[in-house]
Amino acid sequence: MSQTHTEIESSYHESAAAAEIHRIRENLRIEGYAKADDSALGFPADFRDKLAWAYFNDEVLHSDVPDIPVDRKRARDVIYYEWHDSRLDLSEYENILIKNRGNIPGERKHSRVLLLENDYARNFIRTCLTLIPAGSRHDRGTLGVNLFRTFTQVVTRPHKDNEEYIIIYVVDKIGTGAESYLYRAENPDSLVFSATLHPGEMLIFKDDLFLHGATPLVPTDGQGAQRDALVCTVDYQGTYLALRPDMITG
Numbered sequence: 001m002s003q004t005h006t007e008i009e010s011s012y013h014e015s016a017a018a019a020e021i022h023r024i025r026e027n028l029r030i031e032g033y034a035k036a037d038d039s040a041l042g043f044p045a046d047f048r049d050k051l052a053w054a055y056f057n058d059e060v061l062h063s064d065v066p067d068i069p070v071d072r073k074r075a076r077d078v079i080y081y082e083w084h085d086s087r088l089d090l091s092e093y094e095n096i097l098i099k100n101r102g103n104i105p106g107e108r109k110h111s112r113v114l115l116l117e118n119d120y121a122r123n124f125i126r127t128c129l130t131l132i133p134a135g136s137r138h139d140r141g142t143l144g145v146n147l148f149r150t151f152t153q154v155v156t157r158p159h160k161d162n163e164e165y166i167i168i169y170v171v172d173k174i175g176t177g178a179e180s181y182l183y184r185a186e187n188p189d190s191l192v193f194s195a196t197l198h199p200g201e202m203l204i205f206k207d208d209l210f211l212h213g214a215t216p217l218v219p220t221d222g223q224g225a226q227r228d229a230l231v232c233t234v235d236y237q238g239t240y241l242a243l244r245p246d247m248i249t250g
């Protein structure tokens, strides 16, 4: 049976996205980081608009007190995943509590979103987990998803998040600046990557190899500055699952 034009086009987009995923995995394996963009990964044209409309608003995002940077607004979700060969099962994890993160001592409980309820967000999460090279994956684990809206400082200084992989995806941005950088962890004078992520662009890296961060946002005349980003952590098993030994498989 011959394929329709639409079928041929969609299989072309699928194979182009598969090639892009392969490139990202190879860069991660060899260099420890990769830059990507959402169109090459096959995200729909209205993807960022839909995410922005659903989540990047004052009903969802809230300021934490104290938080660093002080004017940051945020929300968070934690997804539990299981790989069964090429099948990926996702569910909402039971809690989103983080302890002693980002030099802010004690327990931190942020406002929660349930991203799996949204087809666009679920597709984003699925893609993020698919980018991890198959040989480095755990059979099961957690993915932390942070939604950040920043206005001035994006972060305070170069740091690690102490998780396995970090994925930064910029949804929207007003103003300039916010240049993302990676310094080599064992030699903090060695700059490995430096570029401004524009809306739709993504940076993924192995957290323990680098110190990461971003320069401050710079307002443009009359419009101020604002950056909406999703920052995902492919967590170590100890982050959440250490409390649930029944869920750890190694």
Ligand SMILES: [Fe+2]
Binding pocket: 159, 160, 161, 212
């Ligand atoms: Fe970070």
